[in-house]
Amino acid sequence: MAESISPMNGGSGTYSYARNSTWQRNGALIVEDAVKEAVAESLDLAKLLCESNTFVVADLGCSVGPNTFYAMETIIGAVQQLKCDRSLEFQVAFNDRVGNDFNTLFASLPEHGRNRNYFAAAVAGSFYGRLFPSSSVHIAYSSASLNWLSKVPEGLTAEGSPAWNAAKIHYSGSSDAVARAYEDQFEEDMEVFFRCRAQEIAAGGLRLFNMAVVPSKDVQHRIASLFTFIESILIDMVKEGVLAQERVDSFNIPIVFPWVEQVRRLLEKNKCFEIVKMEKVEIAGKRDSKTSVMHIRAGLEGTLSNHFGSEIVEQVFERAIQQQHNLQVKHIDISSTGIFVVLRRN
Template identity: 60%
Template sequence: MASPMNGGDGTHSYSKNSTLQRCGLSAVEDAIKEAVMQNVETDKLLCGSTRFAIADLGCSVGPNTFHAVETIIEAVQHKSSTNNLEFQVLFNDQIGNDFNTLFASLPQERNYFAAAVAGSFYGRLFPSSSIHIAYSSGALHWLSKLPEGLKVKDSPAWNAGRIHYSGASDAVVKAYAEQLEEDLENFLRCRAQEIVGGGMIVILVGGVSHANVQHRSTVLFTFVEAILIDMVKEGVLAQEVVDSFNIPIVYACINDVRRIVEKNGCFEIVKMEMVEPVDIATAETNVVMHLRAAMEGTLIDHFGEEITEQVLVRAMRLPTHMMVDAAHGGGIFALLKRK
């Protein structure tokens, strides 16, 4: 399982290096508001209660999560016929997430009660029929675990010399795809139990339009892979240490996501489309800093701190055109309504 994003609020923290993810939200912010106002009937959802529960699944440490939940709350308030709603926001992430930083940076002027729920969103997190809107951005492309075949040296899916499925053998691609399908099925099964009838899931996740298309962000993985291979050639790293490392990320094809949702049968697809993030000015070190904030813990878990630092220092040499490509890799935007 991948490590959480870098905590704290320092130079290498996720809170300081997550503007690309914020751009993804900005690209669909109006669509989220419109979907909530058109599809969420608060009177029917609440059945006389005034508590409205919103869960952010994979919240990390902020500040993006605060902006997202405020966007949802604003839309619900605009649609609601009552002025006395009490909003409860449940911030979810892995047990190792830096919830201390998250709660220390909560907006002082906020109109919701906040709570943390630690654990994997590939399992149950909340009581039955207790969540009205679940939101997940930039999280579902992380797998719950590496496919088993990638861990066994004699397996057809042993990914020697590579750290991802991009450019890998058919067996490796298949292993990643099967793990993704299992994870998404578990995610939907659990949310179907937790979300009230008529409630919604809002998903924004890195993805591709067709199965044979590589997501632009994989260029970063290719670059890190090349760095690791150079370190093997220099005698800094053993080949088998690199061979046994794989990044637990899959950029799903939109048609596969649609098929898995339809197979689950508990959700109506209100909207599912490809989106491109808003263009931003990309400083030369910006994308590498984002990479560090997101993946440093995962690299340290496998290679240790000293090797990871060397990898990230070398990654600062990433060519500008590769950074621009990686920064503008699109995603899948999905709005699902509980039947």
């Protein structure tokens, strides 16, 4: 990942991802039964492992927990239900960007041998590149992390470019050229991502993921309204002389919400994986406006601070809490469409 893009807030404090990630956890919980079913129906354990007794699971974009622990326990529990003529040992590779708070992640790991039945390792680095030796991973999993691009799309910060996104921080509500720049970056990233996973996942292994999507190209994701809210605060600070206009003009959130058929087309383009399942999931729920602001802070504070500085960002979120009423409703409907995908390595 580009250095300007930061991982989720670390630690276990008030603004940490660990305490402000129930949106993401709900999305993972909704597909929990589907994960178990995918393992039960699509994994040939004897063929996959041959003579090895070690089963490797990777969580790509694990952040700091506890969501990743629940997901890994679900996958390993499902594998243990399969018939196997030998005793297996499990290795979990927790992957995220280099700046991720792996200290907090590992400090909160359940005790091995009592409440944890796997060996744990950290693999730091962007998943838009190689992370593991060839054919060494048996199940690769990720939840929500593929909505993050590898970098801000080209042209968004260049004055005179058709995709110059002046006074905006996301493609929501921006020009078609800006939206296309995000689309192009997403498609480029997905091609790299699946090419790398094709090298790392053993033949017969699974790639499981869920991500937020929109049903069609012309639909805006509900979460994008929160980006627009943060954008309005930054513009107010420009008008007050607290912040320079060019600082806002040169900032864009590298998150995309692709449409369902776009994802399907990209998966079909990759010939290394068989699409076992691709199903829509509806993630229902409401959050009060303060909780919504806290979730956005946990996810975006580091990226915002890299660009604007911590003092400015502190002001942004102070204003966000003070201006909650500008979110129009006391409880924000965060119901959204997601997809759960099961791929098997050919």
